[in-house]
Amino acid sequence: MMARSRNFDITRLPGFTLIAVLSFVLLYAPIITLVIYSFNGGNSVNQWGGLSLKWYAIAAQNEAVQSAAIRSFVIAIWASIIATTVATMAALGTSRRAKFKGQTFIYIVINQPLMVPEIVTAVALLLFFSWIKIATGYAGLGYLILAHSAFCVPFAYLPIKARLDGMDTAMETAAADLYASPLQTFRHVTLPLLMPGIGAGAMLAFIISLDDVIITEFVKSAGQDTLPTYMLGQLRRALTPEVNAISTVLLAVSVAVLTVFFLITRKRG
Amino acid sequence: MSVTNGFAVVARNVGKTYGEGKSAVTALGNVSLEIRKGEFFTLLGPSGCGKTSLLRCIAGFETPTSGAILLSGRDITYDPPNSRPINTVFQSYALFPHLTVAQNVGFGLKMQGKPKAEIASATARVLALVKLEAFADRLPQQMSGGQQQRVALARALAPAPEVLLLDEPLSALDLKLRKEMQGELKRLQIETGITFIFVTHDQEEALTMSDRIGIMSAGDLLQVGPPREIYNNPVNRFVADFIGETNFLTAEVRNNVVRIGAGHEFAVPLNGRQGTITLAIRPEQVSLGPAGTGLPAKVVEATYLGTDTHYTVALQDDSRLTARIQSNTTASLEVGDQVGLMIDPNAIRVLEA
Ligand SMILES: Nc1ncnc2c1ncn2[C@@H]1O[C@H](COP(=O)(O)OP(=O)(O)OP(=O)(O)O)[C@@H](O)[C@H]1O
Ligand SMILES: [Mg+2]
Numbered sequence: 001m002m003a004r005s006r007n008f009d010i011t012r013l014p015g016f017t018l019i020a021v022l023s024f025v026l027l028y029a030p031i032i033t034l035v036i037y038s039f040n041g042g043n044s045v046n047q048w049g050g051l052s053l054k055w056y057a058i059a060a061q062n063e064a065v066q067s068a069a070i071r072s073f074v075i076a077i078w079a080s081i082i083a084t085t086v087a088t089m090a091a092l093g094t095s096r097r098a099k100f101k102g103q104t105f106i107y108i109v110i111n112q113p114l115m116v117p118e119i120v121t122a123v124a125l126l127l128f129f130s131w132i133k134i135a136t137g138y139a140g141l142g143y144l145i146l147a148h149s150a151f152c153v154p155f156a157y158l159p160i161k162a163r164l165d166g167m168d169t170a171m172e173t174a175a176a177d178l179y180a181s182p183l184q185t186f187r188h189v190t191l192p193l194l195m196p197g198i199g200a201g202a203m204l205a206f207i208i209s210l211d212d213v214i215i216t217e218f219v220k221s222a223g224q225d226t227l228p229t230y231m232l233g234q235l236r237r238a239l240t241p242e243v244n245a246i247s248t249v250l251l252a253v254s255v256a257v258l259t260v261f262f263l264i265t266r267k268r269g
Numbered sequence: 270m271s272v273t274n275g276f277a278v279v280a281r282n283v284g285k286t287y288g289e290g291k292s293a294v295t296a297l298g299n300v301s302l303e304i305r306k307g308e309f310f311t312l313l314g315p316s317g318c319g320k321t322s323l324l325r326c327i328a329g330f331e332t333p334t335s336g337a338i339l340l341s342g343r344d345i346t347y348d349p350p351n352s353r354p355i356n357t358v359f360q361s362y363a364l365f366p367h368l369t370v371a372q373n374v375g376f377g378l379k380m381q382g383k384p385k386a387e388i389a390s391a392t393a394r395v396l397a398l399v400k401l402e403a404f405a406d407r408l409p410q411q412m413s414g415g416q417q418q419r420v421a422l423a424r425a426l427a428p429a430p431e432v433l434l435l436d437e438p439l440s441a442l443d444l445k446l447r448k449e450m451q452g453e454l455k456r457l458q459i460e461t462g463i464t465f466i467f468v469t470h471d472q473e474e475a476l477t478m479s480d481r482i483g484i485m486s487a488g489d490l491l492q493v494g495p496p497r498e499i500y501n502n503p504v505n506r507f508v509a510d511f512i513g514e515t516n517f518l519t520a521e522v523r524n525n526v527v528r529i530g531a532g533h534e535f536a537v538p539l540n541g542r543q544g545t546i547t548l549a550i551r552p553e554q555v556s557l558g559p560a561g562t563g564l565p566a567k568v569v570e571a572t573y574l575g576t577d578t579h580y581t582v583a584l585q586d587d588s589r590l591t592a593r594i595q596s597n598t599t600a601s602l603e604v605g606d607q608v609g610l611m612i613d614p615n616a617i618r619v620l621e622a
Contacts, residue, residue: 173330174363176350178377179428188380192367 031251038244045239055245065246068230072210075141075226079148080156080205086149087156087201088194095164096172096190113151121151122218129219139221147219148209155208156201163197196264203261207254276342277432277464278304278327283336285322285488296322297333298488304432304466305480306341309458311467313475314485315511320468323485324434327466329353341431351380356425358435362417364409370420371396371405377428395423398457415446419453426457432464439474451478472512476500484508506620509549516550516590517620527619529564529584547620552579554616555592557602562609566590568602582610 010016038056042049059065090110094103113121129143171193175185213228220229227250231243285297296319304310312320325331327338329350337346345353356377364373375392383391396402399419409417418438425433435454439447455478458465469475475482476496483493484507492504503509506517520529522543529548557566557580569589570581573596580592580602590610602608 168361168363170359170361170363171365173350174357174359174365175376175380176330177328177355177357178424179351179380180376181351181380184380188376189365193365 034244035248035251037241038248040241040244043240045241045244055241056249058240059242059245059249062242064225064230065227065242068225068227071141071224072226072228075144075148076206076209078145079152079209080202082145082149083152083205083209084156084160084198084202087153087160087205088198090153090157091161091164091197092190095161096169110157111154114154118151118214122215125215126218141224143219143221144216144224144226147215148212151212151215152205152208156205159200159204160194160197163194163200167193199264200261203257207257210250210253275306276303277306277308277340278302278466279339279342280323280327281337281339283323283326283333283338285319285326285331286334295488297326299336300485300488300490301336302483302490302493304464307462307464309455309465309467309478309480311469311475311479311482312485313469313472313482313511315470318485319488320470320485321436322488324357324436324466324468327432328355328357328434354428354430355432355434356428356430358421358425358433358438360437360440362409362421364417364420364424366409369406369408370401370412373409373420374423374427376424381428391427391429395427398426398460399423399453415442415450418442418450422454422457426461426463429461430463432466433458435465435467437468437470439469440471447474454478476512484511486511501618503549503618503620506547506549509618509620514552514591514593516552516555518548518550518588518590520546520548522546527617529588542619549618549620550590550612551616552591552593554613555590556611557582557592557594558609558611560607560609563611564609566608566610568604568606568608571602571604582608584610 037045037048039051039053040047040049041052041054087110090106094106094110108115125143125147129147133139133143167190171189172185175189176182180188211228212226213232216226217229217232220226225233227246231246234240234243280300280302283297283300283302284295287294287296300319300323302323312323314320322331326333329345329348329352333346337344339345340353340355365376368376371392374395375388378388378391392405393402396405399422401416401419401423404412404416404420409420412420418441421438438454439450442450451474454465454467467475467478479496481493481495482499484491484499486507492499492508494502499508500512503512503515509515510517518529520527522528522545527546527548557568564584566582566584568580569583570579572579576596577593578596578601580594581589582592583589592610
């Protein structure tokens with residue numbers, strides 16, 4: 001009788017523990033294996049040949065890896081700056097003004113990259129950029145930066161919008177009451193208060209850009225490999241534990257950035 | 270020179286309607302009000318009567334649907350809030366959480382582009398005024414509710430506005446702190462000479478602090494006057510009921526004489542009114558004597574309140590009155606006691622029925 005009067009508790013459903021354990025194993029066992037095998041001293045991706053940092057050294061000395069790594073970071077940094085700027089403006093436009101007709105449509109436009117299959121966007125961008133390439137003759141990193149900026153916008157937008165919606169407009173009213181012009185209000189009140197959201201948005205955008213394969217593969221010109229497309233390329237040749245080492249480094253970077261992200265949102269949110 | 274020059278703020282036929290069509294809400298009907306320079310003016314009224322709306326129109330956060338707002342004779346109806354020399358103490362304080370106490374207080378002056386040295390000295394002076402010098406480098410979250418309330422006050426005072434608007438600034442404080450802040454506010458108002466427009470729905474607060482009070486109900490201003498005048502001469506039943514406790518008695522006027530109870534007569538100034546009227550009598554104006562003197566009545570309820578005791582008595586026609594008697598003046602009465610009720614005819618107000 002006592003038990004029945006208690007609140008619903010999902011841990012008491014039959015099979016809960018089994019499903020939870022299975023989920024964790026499925027999620028993390030492959031990653032843990034990958035990390036362990038990145039320290040493999042042998043030449044096979046899946047046969048253990050002793051503990052060693054050999055493949056890290058090989059990857060670090062590989063010029064193709066070096067240039068892909070630099071390219072990945074350059075693109076990710078630019079893409080996160082551009083996407084975060086656009087996302088911040090979009091968030092302000094959708095939550096710091098009177099409701100307007102077509103607001104729902106704007107949400108759809110902003111979040112389009114989350115809904116349209118990535119492969120479709122990739123093909124579309126390939127087509128679109130090829131025209132521009134022919135017209136302008138420019139074949140630099142700009143196309144990749146633009147493409148990454150575009151699909152990173154919704155990821156940057158979500159935390160910024162959430163932060164802004166949670167912020168009391170009374171702050172801005174108080175600023176206006178204290179002689180701040182709209183621009184001063186933004187600069188001295190809205191922006192500083194929004195900063196944790198903007199930081200979180202930028203970090204998410206950075207990770208998403210760093211990790212992208214499909215769009216990059218379609219948009220890149222020859223010699224414009226990023227780390228993920230370089231690894232994909234290796235798949236078609238002899239696969240060595242080098243990819244494990246690179247993956248582990250990427251994983252470490254992602255975890256580090258996401259940890260900072262959670263620390264920021266926890267502290268200020 | 271316009272005739273409105275002696276006034277800090279003038280509201281001329283101000284109306285405010287939120288929304289349109291079916292969802293329209295009229296917050297202010299047609300409010301006209303003149304607030305004198307250096308005055309402590311209080312807007313008093315029940316929840317939803319439009320006090321905040323009127324304040325927001327004066328501050329510039331809302332534009333009146335009709336009418337005009339004048340500041341020292343100048344029409345500011347359509348000026349943005351940041352160009353009005355009017356500051357607000359918000360009910361929720363609305364302190365900037367990312368700025369220290371000193372930075373919060375200096376914010377207005379900084380936005381006005383005042384030199385750093387002037388900002389620093391003004392900030393220090395105002396912080397001293399609210400006795401928060403020691404807290405200059407704290408963040409607002411690190412302070413108690415009462416201290417935050419003082420910071421909000423200091424922040425609004427620092428730019429030395431012509432008018433200070435205070436929207437229920439004390440409602441979040443406990444009783445003791447509230448009493449303390451009431452005295453503090455009054456002192457600050459006198460020291461600075463700034464016109465205060467204060468909003469509350471606490472009638473006692475309004476009576477003790479204000480030079481004049483405006484009573485609002487359902488978007489309209491019912492009566493404006495000094496506390497004593499409003500207390501003693503309420504214009505209608507709403508005001509009488511809202512300010513202090515009041516007994517209302519229905520009475521018959523016959524041959525210019527008022528009858529209450531079962532035929533007892535009073536000489537009350539009537540201004541030619543006839544028929545059924547309502548009398549308003551304050552509980553402290555009712556006295557109780559031994560049976561046989563005055564109107565016969567019976568005690569039906571006695572509530573001991575320390576210095577005073579409230580007795581509810583029933584007249585012969587079963588209409589009821591509350592009397593407030595100082596506890597130590599008479600031997601205490603018991604429920605069921607027969608008493609004689611006396612009312613000073615000069616203390617009786619005649620209201621429309
Ligand atoms: N932004 C708004 N949109 C629509 N209606 C509003 C808005 N602000 C106020 N109102 C309505 O206008 C009326 C007056 O509101 P107002 O806030 O001025 O009352 P108040 O006297 O300050 O009340 P309280 O003592 O509860 O603060 C209320 O009926 C309220 O619901
Ligand atoms: Mg209000």
